[in-house]
Amino acid sequence: MTPRLKGLARTVSNRIIAHSLPAFVQAGISPEAFVRHTGIALDDLIDPQGRIEGVRHRRVVELAASMSVPRGMLELNVTDLFHDYPVLGNLCINARTLRTAIGHYLAYRGLIGEFDFLLCRQSATRIQFEYISEFAPQASFQALANFMSLIALIRAYDQRAQTVFHAEFVGVAPPFASSIAQCFGAPVRFAQSANRLWFDSVALDTPVPQHNAALEPWLQAQAQQELTRIQRLHLFSANVETLIREFLADPANDQSGASLLQQLCQRLNTTRWTLRRQLQQEGTHFRELELKVKTGESRRLLSETALSVAQISEQLGFASQSAFTRFFKARHALPPLSYRQHTQTAGERKLA
Structure with missing residues (x-):
């Protein structure tokens, strides 16, 4: 029985892979070799609303895990969020407080991708994130990219860059580990048990003067509408039902739960x-x-x-x-x- 993998996949934005392609080329993997390894044609990366399903995304992650962590991740900033995910970027930047902005980001990360988990613990003055990768869990490059996106968002609310970010990663330290520490404002630990990022701030709930209260509900509704559209196209539970039905129809399979x-x-x-x-x-x-x-x-x-x-x-x-x-x-x-x-x-x- 041939699996219908494309219909059984969650997805990620092709913007992630489009941004990664120069790093692959720099590592000596030509665009043609990239297509052969991953099954992703360059045309798949042109549509700004395109999505890549799990099988091909997994190949990209596994290929990236064989390379060194690209230093270019340290150059991620909040304009990238606006450029690639304007619905999410507009909502996150027009929040009443920094805590609300982070909440919006966590709630609508599915607009970016659905193959990892970003857990969050909050107190009055501290927020801690834990990043869990479904593919290549022992590599740190995905966690670094996600943490850099968070830092870019947080620094948009702290333009004096006074926030100090503490982090630890499961992978080995890349050659530019000192630059990561300089970017975060504190030493970074590697070869740890989990990917974590945390920071302290007394301004988490300080109202932002530029906040447009009338616009925020409209932006949130827009983000929810787009997320719902994506999820309906690739609803995981519906695809699981289809696969269970296929298993039950095949007499060669063991049908016990x-x-x-x-x-x-x-x-x-x-x-x-x-x-x-x-x-x-x-x-x-x-x-x-x-x-x-x-x-x-x-x-x-x-x-x-x-x-x-x-x-x-x-x-x-x-x-x-x-x-x-x-x-x-x-x-x-x-x-x-x-x-x-x-x-x-x-x-x-x-x-x-």
């Missing part, structure tokens, strides 16, 4: 933790989707095929025919054979 989950993670090249977290973000979980698919498939198999109840039970991964009968009756108030007879009778009446 634990095996289905393992097969699903293997097909998506992800971990159970990441799968669970992504589904939680869409308000669902694997077991709920599994039962939903099995309910729909049981109705379809009973009404559209001549398979016996025992065969349907086995195909859907139930431990026994009686377990399947209890499952079906709990959802339809009819045992499977009565449901089949009912649907056949209803079909005959329509033909009469």
Whole structure:
């Protein structure tokens, strides 16, 4: 069975990859070699609203992990946010306070990409971020890029650049580690257990005089509309449903719940933790989707095929025919054979 990987992927903005291409070229990887390695054509990077799905994005990350961390990441600034993600940039810069701006950034990071996690802990005067990479978790280049974007946003609210940023990374120190420390304002530690960035500020909740209160709700609605558009195009839970349905239709697969989950993670090249977290973000979980698919498939198999109840039970991964009968009756108030007879009778009446 050939996986339909493109439809089963979350996405990232192609702007990330477009900005990375010069670093690949500088490392000796020609544009032609980049296309061969990743499957991303240069035309894919032209559309300013283009998105790259997970399989090809993973190839980019793995290729980047084999290179040295590009020094150009230290040049990221807030104008990059405006240029590549104007909806997100406008919202973040027109916030009432710095804390609100950071909240907007975290809430709408999906406009940039959906293959990593940026966790945040806040107190009255301190904010700490932890960056978790789904692909190449032991590399630090993605964390550095994300932290630089955050710093650019925070410094837009602290134009005197007085904020000192403390950071630690899981990867080895790049040759320009001293420049990172100079940029952050404090020494940076490498080979740590997690990617973390934190800073202290007494001005987190200080109102910004330039804040346009009338404009902010409109900008937030615009960001939500764009994020919803992207998520509907690539809704993860809907694609998981499709893949569960394909697994159940293949008699060669083990249909038990634990095996289905393992097969699903293997097909998506992800971990159970990441799968669970992504589904939680869409308000669902694997077991709920599994039962939903099995309910729909049981109705379809009973009404559209001549398979016996025992065969349907086995195909859907139930431990026994009686377990399947209890499952079906709990959802339809009819045992499977009565449901089949009912649907056949209803079909005959329509033909009469």
